[in-house]
Amino acid sequence: MHKDNVFKYLTINSVYLWLILFSICPLTLVVICSFLQHTPDQLFVWKFTLANYKTLLTPIYLKVFWRSLQLAFWVTVLCLIIGYPFAYFLTQLPSKIKGLMALFVIIPFWTSSLLRSYAIITIIQAHGLLNTFLIKIGVIDQPLQLLYTNTAVIIGLVYNLLPFVVLPLFSNMEKLDRRLIDAARDLGANGPTTFLRIILPLTKSGIYSAIMLTFLPAMTLFYIPDLLGGAKSLLLGNVIQTQFLSAENWPLGSALSLTLTVVMSLLLWFYFRSTPRSEREAL
Amino acid sequence: MKRILLAFLLIFSASVFAKQHEILNIYNWGGFLPDTVADEFTKETGIKVRYSTYMSDQDLYAKLAIAYNNSGYDVIFPSVEFLGRMERAGMLEKIDKTKIPNFKNLDPHFVDQAFDPQNNYSVPYLWGSTGLVINRKYYPHLKFDRWHDLWDPVLKDKLLLMDDPRTNFDIALHLLGYSINTQDPKQIKQAYEKLRTLLPNIKLFNMIAPQSIYTNENAVIGVGYSGDTYAAILSNPGLEFIYPNDGVFLWMNSMAIPKNAPNRDNAYKFINFILRPDIAAQIATTLRYSTPNLAAKKLLPKEQRDSRVLYPNAVDLKNSQFETDIGGANELYEQYWQELKMTT
Amino acid sequence: MNKYIRSSYLVLCYAFLYVPLFVLITYSFFQAPPQTGFTMQWYQTLWQDPNLLVVAGNSLLVAVVASTLATVFGTLAAVVLRRYRFLGRQVLSNALFSLIIFPDLVLGISLLLWLHLLHFPLGFFTLAIGHITLCLPFVTIMINSRLLDLDSSLFEAGRDLGASEWTILRRIILPLLLPAIIGAWLMCFTLSMDDVIISFFLTGPSFNVLPLYIYSLVRLGVTPEINALCSIIFFVTLILILIAQWRVRIE
Numbered sequence: 001m002h003k004d005n006v007f008k009y010l011t012i013n014s015v016y017l018w019l020i021l022f023s024i025c026p027l028t029l030v031v032i033c034s035f036l037q038h039t040p041d042q043l044f045v046w047k048f049t050l051a052n053y054k055t056l057l058t059p060i061y062l063k064v065f066w067r068s069l070q071l072a073f074w075v076t077v078l079c080l081i082i083g084y085p086f087a088y089f090l091t092q093l094p095s096k097i098k099g100l101m102a103l104f105v106i107i108p109f110w111t112s113s114l115l116r117s118y119a120i121i122t123i124i125q126a127h128g129l130l131n132t133f134l135i136k137i138g139v140i141d142q143p144l145q146l147l148y149t150n151t152a153v154i155i156g157l158v159y160n161l162l163p164f165v166v167l168p169l170f171s172n173m174e175k176l177d178r179r180l181i182d183a184a185r186d187l188g189a190n191g192p193t194t195f196l197r198i199i200l201p202l203t204k205s206g207i208y209s210a211i212m213l214t215f216l217p218a219m220t221l222f223y224i225p226d227l228l229g230g231a232k233s234l235l236l237g238n239v240i241q242t243q244f245l246s247a248e249n250w251p252l253g254s255a256l257s258l259t260l261t262v263v264m265s266l267l268l269w270f271y272f273r274s275t276p277r278s279e280r281e282a283l
Numbered sequence: 284m285k286r287i288l289l290a291f292l293l294i295f296s297a298s299v300f301a302k303q304h305e306i307l308n309i310y311n312w313g314g315f316l317p318d319t320v321a322d323e324f325t326k327e328t329g330i331k332v333r334y335s336t337y338m339s340d341q342d343l344y345a346k347l348a349i350a351y352n353n354s355g356y357d358v359i360f361p362s363v364e365f366l367g368r369m370e371r372a373g374m375l376e377k378i379d380k381t382k383i384p385n386f387k388n389l390d391p392h393f394v395d396q397a398f399d400p401q402n403n404y405s406v407p408y409l410w411g412s413t414g415l416v417i418n419r420k421y422y423p424h425l426k427f428d429r430w431h432d433l434w435d436p437v438l439k440d441k442l443l444l445m446d447d448p449r450t451n452f453d454i455a456l457h458l459l460g461y462s463i464n465t466q467d468p469k470q471i472k473q474a475y476e477k478l479r480t481l482l483p484n485i486k487l488f489n490m491i492a493p494q495s496i497y498t499n500e501n502a503v504i505g506v507g508y509s510g511d512t513y514a515a516i517l518s519n520p521g522l523e524f525i526y527p528n529d530g531v532f533l534w535m536n537s538m539a540i541p542k543n544a545p546n547r548d549n550a551y552k553f554i555n556f557i558l559r560p561d562i563a564a565q566i567a568t569t570l571r572y573s574t575p576n577l578a579a580k581k582l583l584p585k586e587q588r589d590s591r592v593l594y595p596n597a598v599d600l601k602n603s604q605f606e607t608d609i610g611g612a613n614e615l616y617e618q619y620w621q622e623l624k625m626t627t
Numbered sequence: 628m629n630k631y632i633r634s635s636y637l638v639l640c641y642a643f644l645y646v647p648l649f650v651l652i653t654y655s656f657f658q659a660p661p662q663t664g665f666t667m668q669w670y671q672t673l674w675q676d677p678n679l680l681v682v683a684g685n686s687l688l689v690a691v692v693a694s695t696l697a698t699v700f701g702t703l704a705a706v707v708l709r710r711y712r713f714l715g716r717q718v719l720s721n722a723l724f725s726l727i728i729f730p731d732l733v734l735g736i737s738l739l740l741w742l743h744l745l746h747f748p749l750g751f752f753t754l755a756i757g758h759i760t761l762c763l764p765f766v767t768i769m770i771n772s773r774l775l776d777l778d779s780s781l782f783e784a785g786r787d788l789g790a791s792e793w794t795i796l797r798r799i800i801l802p803l804l805l806p807a808i809i810g811a812w813l814m815c816f817t818l819s820m821d822d823v824i825i826s827f828f829l830t831g832p833s834f835n836v837l838p839l840y841i842y843s844l845v846r847l848g849v850t851p852e853i854n855a856l857c858s859i860i861f862f863v864t865l866i867l868i869l870i871a872q873w874r875v876r877i878e
Contacts (some may be wrong), residue, residue: 022756112842230486233624244289245732492845513848
């Protein structure tokens with residue numbers, strides 16, 4: 001028993017130490033900074049203020065928040081719609097090639113996302129591959145204007161976030177007991193019923209983690225949307241970048257990121273609260 | 284497996300714990316110094332060049348601001364607009380010009396400018412201008428030679444503008460008759476109102492590689508930088524760069540030495556090396572930007588030396604101004620810029 | 628019928644994932660406009676640019692080190708959070724999960740500020756720390772979802788049979804988590820290879836990495852040379868996987 005305690009404290013403390021040193025301490029700096037004053041000449045001044053949080057209540061920030069939330073939401077939904085069956089069908093492949101095929105999902109992403117975005121531009125641009133192809137087979141006679149629209153932004157984000165849905169779902173579905181599905185079939189359940197009653201509930205925790213891994217990062221992505229959408233509308237990531245780098249208003253930038261973190265955590269908390277206790281543990 | 288891992292670690296530990304030679308740490312825009320120039324410098328002086336890159340002046344500023352005066356970099360390449368800001372923040376080392384004999388090669392037009400009257404902190408590197416770009420294949424007859432022409436209703440949803448507040452405010456401020464470096468909140472606000480009326484014409488804002496957008500005709504009209512556009516014209520001859528006859532905005536990147544640079548002497552050697560006519564000419568030829576080095580200009584290939592895009596004549600430049608430091612007003616510009624982008 | 632739908636869906640998905648990559652590879656064999664035609668010139672320039680290869684090596688090193696350590700820490704954290712009740716458990720869990728919401732840029736800047744206060748010289752180690760911190764929440768979330776589905780009676784049974792905590796972890800938990808651990812490692816590797824923002828702030832003059840190099844070069848337009856590099860990375864990966872697969876077959 002004594003040895004067990006040593007083991008337990010060793011693991012707990014090493015994880016703790018790392019997080020305190022390299023996450024909690026830097027985060028604390030941000031928290032402190034968000035309560036400091038700002039003057040045009042200095043990044044921050046050592047005087048307490050709540051002004052930064054008040055500024056965030058102006059409509060411009062609420063609008064940006066709402067816009068980013070909408071984008072992240074739709075991207076996550078699309079990723080799930082595409083990724084869920086993808087992951088499910090992957091698990092049904094023969095076990096010999098299953099792992100290999102899952103690996104092939106992520107390999108295209110070992111290049112730079114910037115280059116991938118440029119590749120997408122080459123495909124969807126006015127004189128790009130997609131338009132040339134569609135015109136050649138006679139589906140359209142005028143090139144589609146996809147580039148610099150919201151559609152382009154969504155295509156780019158879904159593309160770049162898809163593996164973050166497929167991988168957790170795949171690893172979660174791997175353990176799905178085939179016998180349960182077969183049993184349901186034997187008892188006369190049809191396809192949709194089996195899916196809704198058996199498969200979906202059993203993969204719930206996989207879906208939760210997929211949502212967290214795409215929705216949350218998608219809130220603050222900005223350079224892929226800027227590149228494909230023409231940078232005409234602001235997203236949260238843009239605003240944070242501007243406050244930190246261009247306007248050099250670190251206190252406001254810090255307040256913005258912290259508020260974002262708190263709001264998103266609350267949203268998630270409400271979301272998980274509506275689920276049974278065992279699943280709430282996911283948070 | 285273990286053996287592979289060990290070999291892997293050995294190979295790469297060489298790069299992590301590299302032995303300290305005489306070195307020079309350059310911090311520059313990506314692709315803003317030809318590899319051949321760095322190699323030649325190493326060959327001549329034995330000083331090893333370590334080259335790191337940043338994406339924008341803002342990034343450079345933020346990084347130096349945090350790692351205050353201890354960043355480890357020896358030569359940086361800020362634009363004129365940021366020089367003043369960096370100097371005020373005490374980030375720059377005062378330059379001893381006696382250590383740079385080749386300084387004399389520079390065009391008097393580009394030294395002792397208002398942003399650094401005695402060139403105490405900066406040595407000009409490359410320059411360029413902001414002008415109008417049009418693809419004549421799409422607009423063979425459109426009158427497009429003044430900044431005001433951007434507001435033409437025919438251009439609805441067509442323009443490419445730079446994704447940078449200053450470049451756009453320059454245009455509006457200038458049209459309103461104000462200095463492009465104004466710090467007056469009222470004038471900045473008016474410029475913001477003016478830019479709002481331009482919004483319907485804007486197709487996209489871009490900062491990364493605008494020339495490929497013009498080359499691939501994803502945008503066929505708008506604003507551009509001279510050097511980028513010169514390169515774009517080479518791949519797409521339909522393009523044209525126009526110096527607006529109501530004013531031209533100039534930019535320049537300078538070399539500077541950050542405070543407490545670890546290899547200051549090497550930095551001086553490097554700056555002097557860059558100002559050598561043959562080297563400056565090599566840089567300008569490869570990168571296709573304009574050099575402020577008079578002696579080097581003579582050595583350029585004819586098509587570059589005679590290019591009006593790269594080296595405009597006195598008439599083109601009669602109304603030219605440099606973007607310079609705007610002090611605390613910067614934040615106001617950024618704020619209006621955000622609001623502008625919120626309304627679209 | 629079902630099988631037919633399944634395979635065509637999979638083919639479509641892989642096509643979606645791979646078309647941009649193939650475009651990129653194709654362009655690495657094209658001459659720069661205005662010329663057209665096939666060329667190997669970009670691979671030659673690449674070969675003559677030792678800088679680029681060093682930078683690619685640096686990236687690989689950081690990615691391997693960071694994703695391995697992040698996977699170890701993240702897995703431990705998930706297991707610890709799930710199995711033990713201890714002081715400050717909630718703080719730990721909240722800190723971990725809020726990390727994933729926290730914008731990369733702010734994480735990068737605050738880590739730079741903090742590591743600078745601790746007098747860490749910028750370079751490989753600071754970069755690795757940054758990437759580990761970036762990846763940690765991804766690992767924990769993924770491992771956690773798998774842990775939730777494991778039957779905790781398995782652990783109880785192990786303990787009843789007198790196994791130590793370490794044995795339970797090694798013999799019961801880790802094998803059951805293996806697919807998730809592999810998935811998490813791959814995800815971290817991807818994140819690390821593609822991270823521009825944190826890398827920018829946390830690296831110093833002695834250590835440049837590929838995403839930064841690419842990002843800053845693209846300002847002047849995508850050079851086919853970089854496309855060539857990405858194609859090489861892809862083909863090398865492909866060959867390594869095939870060799871690994873082949874050896875597994877033989878064994």
